[in-house]
Amino acid sequence: MQYTNKPSKFTWEGLGDIGAGRDTMGPDMPVLVYRLFQYSLRDILTREYDEETASSLLRAAGYLAGKEFAKNVLDLSGDFDFFIANLTNKLKELKIGYLRVEKADLDSLFFTLTVAEDLDCSGLPITGQTVCDYDEGFIAGILEVYSGHSFTVREIDCWATGGRICRFSVTSKPA
Numbered sequence: 001m002q003y004t005n006k007p008s009k010f011t012w013e014g015l016g017d018i019g020a021g022r023d024t025m026g027p028d029m030p031v032l033v034y035r036l037f038q039y040s041l042r043d044i045l046t047r048e049y050d051e052e053t054a055s056s057l058l059r060a061a062g063y064l065a066g067k068e069f070a071k072n073v074l075d076l077s078g079d080f081d082f083f084i085a086n087l088t089n090k091l092k093e094l095k096i097g098y099l100r101v102e103k104a105d106l107d108s109l110f111f112t113l114t115v116a117e118d119l120d121c122s123g124l125p126i127t128g129q130t131v132c133d134y135d136e137g138f139i140a141g142i143l144e145v146y147s148g149h150s151f152t153v154r155e156i157d158c159w160a161t162g163g164r165i166c167r168f169s170v171t172s173k174p175a
Helices: 031-048 051-073 080-093 133-147
Strands: 098-105 110-116 151-157 166-172
Touching: 031 051, 051 133, 080 098, 133 151, 133 166
Parallel strands: none
Antiparallel strands: 098 110, 110 166, 151 166
């Protein structure tokens, strides 16, 4: 999944030493602050470009973040079950959400994943539109680093569409 030919300036190290920088406040913050950033950014991107471009840019950011997250946070050494258990535990530990695999076809690399209490959307008003574009990219980036295959991830259920969980359809892109 390539979004631009320009080289990325983002590095994991660029996130800094949070422990040293926030020695009394710590690494945690309310979901409200995260959403304040994400949804104000989405609004600006939508107004400056359009909804489709805003979604694509958020997906691209999630993809970059997912790849770096996988390389720097996850244990990629085990089989698929080990990998999913590790990913599930990390997402829970970091309070991103509760991951569950509903369907997994390892031969065709097709998955249906759900995330409950999703950081991006749980509790949002119902608008009839999915909003977890960043999550789509994040999942695609993580799975690509683990498997070496590119994926298309699309949210098919969302809190904002009336669902109580986020559900993602994950398909491998042809080589």
